[in-house]
Amino acid sequence: AQSVTQLGSHVSVSEGALVLLRCNYSSSVPPYLFWYVQYPNQGLQLLLKYTSAATLVKGINGFEAEFKKSETSFHLTKPSAHMSDAAEYFCAVSGRSGTYKYIFGTGTRLKVLA
Amino acid sequence: DTAVSQTPKYLVTQMGNDKSIKCEQNLGHDTMYWYKQDSKKFLKIMFSYNNKELIINETVPNRFSPKSPDKAHLNLHINSLELGDSAVYFCASSQGYSGSDTQYFGPGTRLTVL
Numbered sequence: 001a002q003s004v005t006q007l008g009s010h011v012s013v014s015e016g017a018l019v020l021l022r023c024n025y026s027s028s029v030p031p032y033l034f035w036y037v038q039y040p041n042q043g044l045q046l047l048l049k050y051t052s053a054a055t056l057v058k059g060i061n062g063f064e065a066e067f068k069k070s071e072t073s074f075h076l077t078k079p080s081a082h083m084s085d086a087a088e089y090f091c092a093v094s095g096r097s098g099t100y101k102y103i104f105g106t107g108t109r110l111k112v113l114a
Numbered sequence: 115d116t117a118v119s120q121t122p123k124y125l126v127t128q129m130g131n132d133k134s135i136k137c138e139q140n141l142g143h144d145t146m147y148w149y150k151q152d153s154k155k156f157l158k159i160m161f162s163y164n165n166k167e168l169i170i171n172e173t174v175p176n177r178f179s180p181k182s183p184d185k186a187h188l189n190l191h192i193n194s195l196e197l198g199d200s201a202v203y204f205c206a207s208s209q210g211y212s213g214s215d216t217q218y219f220g221p222g223t224r225l226t227v228l
Binding site: 031042043044094100 | 118154155156157158159162170204206211212213214215216217218219220221222
């Protein structure tokens with residue numbers, strides 16, 4: 001069975017500092033991986049996804065993530081945090097066969113300090 | 115134009131009542147989903163329909179019944195509401211039914227059962 005683990009339910013960074021949100025996956029074969037962002041009282045919006053075309057994936061709003069098979073990780077980064085990045089971030093995994101459903105991590109709340 | 119819309123946005127009701135949440139997508143997608151997000155922000159899939167056919171039916175009480183009158187609509191009917199049903203319910207859609215498909219989420223319906 002597939003799963004994702006997001007380390008750190010809350011992360012605080014200063015404005016302008018590096019953002020690093022961690023996601024590790026468990027899967028018998030390389031899965032598809034996604035990062036979504038949820039702003040307060042809104043639905044989820046896709047930031048980026050990994051579908052095996054390239055291990056370094058660039059997304060919207062300056063975010064990127066790198067798929068590392070040896071570490072079973074798909075961490076999300078942004079070089080310089082902005083106040084508008086404050087939100088809940090979800091990592092999700094989906095399989096390449098069988099039932100194609102997203103399995104979400106428990107989320108990481110990012111706080112950006114002025 | 116809203117891609118995935120849900121009505122109502124808020125729903126407050128008494129235990130034992132029956133209620134429905136409606137979802138519509140104007141993206142021309144073939145697959146639609148219902149998710150439940152609990153108070154700890156944990157997201158879990160409930161149902162999925164592809165071309166009006168039920169393809170995912172997670173371990174959900176049979177008080178929950180999805181209905182897809184056409185590809186653009188997926189409604190969720192809940193009978194005999196319980197306190198534990200209080201959550202935010204998200205509808206989503208994707209172009210097809212594969213692990214790499216991006217899912218587009220609606221704004222959510224916050225259900226409060228008193």
